[in-house]
Amino acid sequence: MNQKTELTGTVIYPNDPEYKQARMNWNPFTNAFPIVFVFAQQKEDVANAVKWARENNVPIRMRSGRHALAKDFSQKNGGIVIDTSQMRNVRLDKTQGIATVEAGIRVGPLVKMLALEGILAPFGDSSTVGIGGISTGGGITVIQRTTGLISDNILAATVVDANGKILHASENENPDLLWAIRGGGGGNFGIITSYTFKIRPAPFQVGIFQIIWPWEQLERVIDVWQRWSPTVDERLGTILEITPKTDGLLRSQGIFLGPKAEMENLITTLTDVGSPIKVFIDEVTLPEAIEFWAPAESLFDTQNTSWSSTWVEQILPPEAIEAIRSFLEKAKGSESGFFFLNSGGAMNRVPPQDTAFFWRNTKYYMEWNAAWTEESETQKNIKLVEQTRIQLQPFVTGSYVNVPDLNIKNYGQEYYGDNFARLQKVKAQYDPENVFNFVQSIPPAPVCDHRHKN
Numbered sequence: 001m002n003q004k005t006e007l008t009g010t011v012i013y014p015n016d017p018e019y020k021q022a023r024m025n026w027n028p029f030t031n032a033f034p035i036v037f038v039f040a041q042q043k044e045d046v047a048n049a050v051k052w053a054r055e056n057n058v059p060i061r062m063r064s065g066r067h068a069l070a071k072d073f074s075q076k077n078g079g080i081v082i083d084t085s086q087m088r089n090v091r092l093d094k095t096q097g098i099a100t101v102e103a104g105i106r107v108g109p110l111v112k113m114l115a116l117e118g119i120l121a122p123f124g125d126s127s128t129v130g131i132g133g134i135s136t137g138g139g140i141t142v143i144q145r146t147t148g149l150i151s152d153n154i155l156a157a158t159v160v161d162a163n164g165k166i167l168h169a170s171e172n173e174n175p176d177l178l179w180a181i182r183g184g185g186g187g188n189f190g191i192i193t194s195y196t197f198k199i200r201p202a203p204f205q206v207g208i209f210q211i212i213w214p215w216e217q218l219e220r221v222i223d224v225w226q227r228w229s230p231t232v233d234e235r236l237g238t239i240l241e242i243t244p245k246t247d248g249l250l251r252s253q254g255i256f257l258g259p260k261a262e263m264e265n266l267i268t269t270l271t272d273v274g275s276p277i278k279v280f281i282d283e284v285t286l287p288e289a290i291e292f293w294a295p296a297e298s299l300f301d302t303q304n305t306s307w308s309s310t311w312v313e314q315i316l317p318p319e320a321i322e323a324i325r326s327f328l329e330k331a332k333g334s335e336s337g338f339f340f341l342n343s344g345g346a347m348n349r350v351p352p353q354d355t356a357f358f359w360r361n362t363k364y365y366m367e368w369n370a371a372w373t374e375e376s377e378t379q380k381n382i383k384l385v386e387q388t389r390i391q392l393q394p395f396v397t398g399s400y401v402n403v404p405d406l407n408i409k410n411y412g413q414e415y416y417g418d419n420f421a422r423l424q425k426v427k428a429q430y431d432p433e434n435v436f437n438f439v440q441s442i443p444p445a446p447v448c449d450h451r452h453k454n
């Protein structure tokens with residue numbers, strides 16, 4: 001008789017009191033009703049969960065920080081969720097310049113802990129995003145022009161494959177798997193239980209700034225920001241955020257990995273635009289800069305949100321900026337908005353084929369989202385996000401897999417560009433039966449049959 005695998009770790013079923021909390025995600029729109037959650041305490045629990053799911057024919061979803069933005073990525077009705085969020089060990093080796101980090105830690109606690117050790121590590125704009133999901137999709141960050149993407153810093157990983165086997169991926173072992181998880185997106189190749197990242201020394205001083213303008217000045221501000229930010233000194237990372245007209249916030253902020261006096265000179269192009277209501281400039285330590293950028297925040301949002309994202313390789317013309325304004329006039333939820341982040345520098349110096357993350361010729365990243373609370377508002381908001389994507393399509397390139405959009409049909413090309421074909425080959429090598437599949441997963445490349453027929 002075949003030995004049946006038992007689930008190990010903390011296992012939660014629908015009748016357990018913890019089930020309600022277990023199925024909550026940052027975006028409540030993504031919540032589903034899995035038949036079981038496994039909160040792994042060690043990689044063997046992950047391996048057992050994969051084997052159990054295969055023996056019982058249950059669809060698998062993997063989860064770490066619960067910040068998935070689209071449905072079906074990290075939860076499925078009737079599926080098993082294999083969650084690494086309770087695996088949070090960090091091993092720092094300053095002499096070798098590496099940190100080995102379990103997948104369940106969140107970005108905020110990790111980068112703050114490293115900053116206190118005098119180490120600079122890339123961070124996003126939310127402290128609660130999981131390192132498990134953000135890293136393998138790319139991981140855009142305000143310091144990407146200095147450090148590259150989070151995925152550019154992955155040197156090795158431990159991965160549980162579709163057979164429940166624990167694999168190591170590095171330049172020497174399973175190098176194709178390492179290539180794929182450096183930007184290939186979560187959920188495709190296996191469950192990553194730990195990453196080994198390259199680390200670098202922190203700067204002594206960090207400049208920070210924030211500028212707020214009247215909402216009505218958005219055309220001029222977008223135009224100046226988009227021409228200035230991709231070419232400014234590489235040590236300067238900056239975002240532009242615009243909320244709906246009803247909220248009326250038009251804000252840019254940034255981090256400069258250097259002294260405040262130098263930063264002040266660099267940002268005059270921005271402070272000279274329109275008539276800012278507020279200009280805040282300061283010099284702080286790295287831990288303080290991280291707190292400024294990504295303050296502690298709640299794990300769960302209360303509004304449902306629908307998202308789309310893209311890369312900008314050419315300056316947006318006035319008709320594209322008009323589409324942005326039109327979106328912001330129609331979107332109503334207070335969490336809705338447009339967001340821009342400059343690229344260039346170290347991020348763009350990595351050749352597109354060197355890692356699975358393809359988009360290396362961009363001036364900046366752009367995303368927009370519509371938020372709502374009433375169920376009756378769902379379709380209207382999804383449609384608004386989609387119409388805006390169609391309007392912007394002629395002016396932009398591709399999309400970011402960590403901010404996925406289920407309306408994108410040719411998602412392989414849009415997320416991975418020319419790397420999609422190689423990703424499919426790696427998928428065929430590590431998951432030929434397509435065990436890890438979801439709404440926008442990478443399908444395995446068809447197996448070539450080289451036998452000759454007589």
Ligand SMILES: Cc1cc2nc3c(=O)[nH]c(=O)nc-3n(C[C@H](O)[C@H](O)[C@H](O)COP(=O)(O)OP(=O)(O)OC[C@H]3O[C@@H](n4cnc5c(N)ncnc54)[C@H](O)[C@@H]3O)c2cc1C
Nearest residue numbers: 064065066067068124125126130132133139140186187192
């Ligand atoms: C408020 C907010 C702010 C954000 N800010 C940024 C930002 O600054 N920069 C940026 O790049 N992105 C950002 N994102 C997007 C974020 O990178 C993605 O949502 C990411 O997938 C979240 O990872 P997670 O582990 O928190 O989510 P989860 O919901 O746990 O997982 C999401 C996805 O990651 C995969 N995944 C999770 N864990 C693993 C694992 N152990 N092994 C393999 N795959 C795994 C899942 O399969 C799923 O597809 C933000 C999202 C939110 C909600």
